[in-house]
Amino acid sequence: MNRSLSVRSGKASSTQTSPTHRKGFSFASLRGSIQPELSRRLYRLIKSTNNLISAHEAAGKERDTIARELSEWGEQTQDEAVSDISDKVGVILSELGVQEDNYAHNLDEARGVLKTIRNTEKSVQPSRDSKNKIADEIQKLKLKEPQSTRLVILEQELVRAEAENLVAEAQLTNITRKKLKEAYDAEFLAVIERAEKQIILAKxxxxxLDLLDDSPVTPGDSRRVYEGGGAARQVLNDAEDDLRSWDQNREEDFSTPKEDAKEINVVLSTAAPSTPVQADEGDEGSPDSSHHNEQIK
Amino acid sequence: MNRSLSVRSGKASSTQTSPTHRKGFSFASLRGSIQPELSRRLYRLIKSTNNLISAHEAAGKERDTIARELSEWGEQTQDEAVSDISDKVGVILSELGVQEDNYAHNLDEARGVLKTIRNTEKSVQPSRDSKNKIADEIQKLKLKEPQSTRLVILEQELVRAEAENLVAEAQLTNITRKKLKEAYDAEFLAVIERAEKQIILAKxxxxxLDLLDDSPVTPGDSRRVYEGGGAARQVLNDAEDDLRSWDQNREEDFSTPKEDAKEINVVLSTAAPSTPVQADEGDEGSPDSSHHNEQIK
Known part of the structure; x- marks a missing residue:
């Protein structure tokens, strides 16, 4: 552990000016700067998570390349044992890559959950703004025309705006807590899945590797004939079986946590029986809500 | 599993022309093409492993950024519980990043072991060439001047070259098998270490996340006061303790497999008691043998 009990930098206000990534300008980074104050930080977090996903995707692809290169190197050694083992180790490496890619995919789903919070933040901003605007107007009018009949109307509007905002803020806190838990629980489960499957593969x-006899030969002596082919094939079969069992166990253990993701409206309606403000769930057409791949490539 | 029992493409000879990465030309990629035939494939594999390492390093760095952004987002929600939990989840995420970076470092050590094979391949090439050259010369001379006295000298040279090559080939097979096992065993151990530590962190x-009460509030109601601060701090302490125990257990369990890496000369001398050809261990000044970071950045 890095022995720190917080990753907060202390002066949080300074983070607005420091760019999170040294990537130069792009439409995406410019978009970040026009996010409403409330959702700006989460917007950045979602973007950084996209970079994380891309890194793991790249690692997965590279594993596949490495697997093929290792196998082909082994073949050209013209050593039957090295050829067979390197080919089969390649299969394991390639599958490590598949798991890395699955992990990236699961992170992407968790990232989608964070977007629900961000969209709610976005939708709450106008409610706050509108309430403050009316309060300001009342303040000004009281100074300029203390007897104005419009004051009564405005006071009524303010009460309505405050009621609406009360609901919006309740929705925001409900969504924020629920989705924060959901997103990072999904992420931690993804970490555990990749880890457990990769442990199976690595073992x-x-x-x-144990099937490869590395006792040294003296010059002129030939190696004993390689007889590990059947055993090596069995190892791959075992690995495949173990991965399949893992998936089956998960299906039995978990009551599919991903179904939670569809329950958002339940919370909304609990929080706001009068439902005046809907969290902006329909905002999926916003510029960055498309699958991250489309954005990056 | 991808259900394949081999990752080999079948026509291995075609791989020489297909570039491993669509990266355009560079000095590094040009260097690849002037490697001696024998070490060309391993050269590529070592390069791809470098890309893999960079991807995991990038993932580690991104985790750190994400940790900070999550914590700062949590702070601006002005919800004490969200603020504390997001900050502490950030600490866990940051530590996941540290483990990702450790993993990259361990992969780099395994990559270093592969270089030993490649260097030996390089050093065996001249021995093969020299033997073939003398044999060719004899062949030509026999046709041109069958009675030449030089033939006797050449035949003697051939016997010596063959003896030298016999030793070189024995060294090559010994180094190849030993170092192949060592490199991928180190890699699989690195996979297991990252996995086990990240499971600890994710759990x-x-x-x-369980400390964050996400039962919905109705508009106007305030949240119960957050009392999870102490428990959250304890979770981080527990995580740190578990990671420390993991390291201590490893120290007790393993007789430090990394020390193996220094035993190369033992094998060499076993294979070749007369030691006429040394595996080119001193070749660490070659263009790509520097730490991969220097090469990439």
Whole structure:
């Protein structure tokens, strides 16, 4: 652990000016600067998560390349044992890559949950603004025309705006807490899934390596004939079986936590029986809500 | 699993022409093309492994950014519970990043072991070439001047070259098998270490999320006072303790497999008691043997 009990930088206000990434300008980074104050930080967080996802996707792809290159190198050694083991270790490495890619995909789903919070933040901003605007207007009018009949109307409007904002703020806190838990729980589960599956693969990978006799030969002596082919094939079968069991166990253990993601409206209606403000769930057409791949590539 | 029992493409000879990465030309990629035939494939594999390492380093850095952004977002929600939990989840995420970076570092050490094979391949090439050159010369001379006295000398040279090559080939097979096992065993151990430590972190991360009360509030009601601060701090302490125990257990369990890496000369001398050809271990000044960071950035 880095032994810190907080990752907060202390002067939070200074973070608005420091760019999160040294990436130069782009339409995406410019968009970030016109987000309403309330959703700006989460907007950045969602963008950084996209970078994280891309890094793991790249790692997954590279594993696949490495697997092929290792196998082909092994073949050209013209050593039957090295050829077979390197090919089968390649299969394990390639599957490590598949798991890395699955992980990226699961992170992307967790990232989608954060967008629900951001969209709610966006939708609450006008409610706050409108309430403040009316209060300001009342203040000004009281100074200029203390007897104006419009004051009564405005006071009524303010009460209505405050009621609406009360609902909006309740929705925001409800969505924020629920979705924050949901997003990072999904993320931690993704970490555990990748980890447990990759442990399975790595352990079987080590079994493959054990099949390679590395006792040194003296010049002129030939190696004993390689007889590990069947055993090596069995290791791959075992790895496949273990991964399949993992998936089956998960299906039995979990009551599919992803279904939670569809329950958003339940919370909304609990928070606001009168439902005057809907969290902006329909905002999925916003510029950055498309799947991250489309944005990056 | 991708259900394949081999990652080999079948026509191995075609791979020489297909570039491994669509990266355009660079000095590094040009260097790749002037490697001796014997070490060309491993050269590529080592380069791809470098890309893999960079991807995991990038992921580690991004985790750190995300941790800070999450914490700062939580602070601006002005919800004490969200602020505390997001900050502490940030600490866990940041530590996930540290583990990702450790993983990259361990992959880099495994990559270093592959270089030993590549250097030996490089050093064996001249021995093969020299043997073939003398054999060719004899062939030509036999046709041109069958009675030449030089033939006797050349035949003697050939016997010596063959003896030298016999040793070189024995060294190559010994180094190849030993170092192949060592490199990928180190890599699989690195996979397991990252996985086990990240499981620890993710499980404690989920405990943190459990401290966040997400039962919905109705508009106008205020949240119960957040009392999870002490418990959240304890979760971080537990995570730190568990990681420390992991490291201590490893120290007790393993007889430090990394020390193996220094035993190369033992194998060499076992294979070749007369030691005429040394595996080119001193080749660390070659263009790509510097730490991968220097190469990429």
């Amino acid at each position: 079987h990978g080590r079994r493959l | 404690h991360g989920r405990r943190l």
